[in-house]
Every structure is written in structure tokens, then in C-alpha cells.
Amino acid sequence: MSPQVRIERRSLDERRIHHLSPAFPFFDSEQTLVREDRRRIPDRRINNIEVDNSAASDTITSRLFLWYKDDVCELLPDSPTVTVGRSSSCELKFYNRYTSRLHAKFQYENGEFTVTDQSTNGTYIKNDEGEMFLMGEKMPLHGSGIISLGSPIEHVEKDVIHYFCP
Secondary structure (H helix, E strand, O other), X not given: OXXXXXXXXXXXXXXXXXXXXXXXXXXXXXOOEEOOOOOOOHHHXXXXXXXXXXXXXXXXOOOEEEEEOOEEEEEOOOOOOXXXXXXXXXXEEOOOOOOOXXXXXXXXXXXXXXXXXXXXXXXXXXXXOEEEEEOOOEEEXXXXXXXXXXXXXXXXXXXXXXXXXX
């Protein structure tokens, strides 16, 4: 092998360096939520490393991300309530004939993020646990999923809110 080729090749365990890493979380081309870097890193295979999580648990704050088309909202525990609906006063405006003016609200209470339905037609939620229907009820949000306001998710596949709560 020529010296020039040896210089240009990377060694077996050397990682590629990407200068433009995407911001996590994001949706890939198959509309799958990507929460972390999925590339193989050789250091992950070491099994005898002990990690002290006591200091890290104090600095991690809970967050809730809401995506609707081009709008993104991030809620922190000290954030005010986010309302969703047709009204101009809502943080996420949702123009659908089945959506109420003040359809639902997202807030942080009792150590978790919740969604509360305030509508006439209800709120549909689909996540890892299955599909739920809220009618004037409150539900805690965990993990990731999709929310449809006023009509079942299978009828409005593109007109939904994606949520992610790490």
C-alpha cells in the first residue's frame, strides 16, 4: 500500500468526525423519532466502567417537546401552560374543523408533564402503551407519541402533534 493511501485511510476503531451533527431529537426520513446517536462507537463495548449517576441526576431537567408542522414548543418544569387550539391566543394554532378554540393544554404538575382535554370532540393519543381517547380528562405524557385533536389519528395522519418527553 502506498504511503499516500495509508495517510488517507482511517484505522479500524477510529470514528468518522461529522462536523454537522443533527440536533437531537429529530424525525428521520421514515418519520421515526431519533433520540440519540445510533452510530456504533467502539467505547460502548467496554463493560467494566462504573458510572456515578448521583451528580448527573441533579442536573437533568425534564422537558417536553411538541412538534406541529413547522412549529416547535419546548416545555420545562417552570414553563407556563401551553394551550393548543384554533384561537389566536394559543401557543400552537391548529386549524382543523374538529378542533376547539381552546382544545387542550400541556403543563407540568406533580413531577410530570400532562395533557388535559378541554374540548367537545376529545383528544386522541397514540404512544408505546397503545391508543387512548381523552374527553375532559388529564393524562401524563411519557416517552414519545402523537396526538390528534378532535378526530381519530388514522383519519388525519399528517395533521397531528408529535411529542417527546425524555
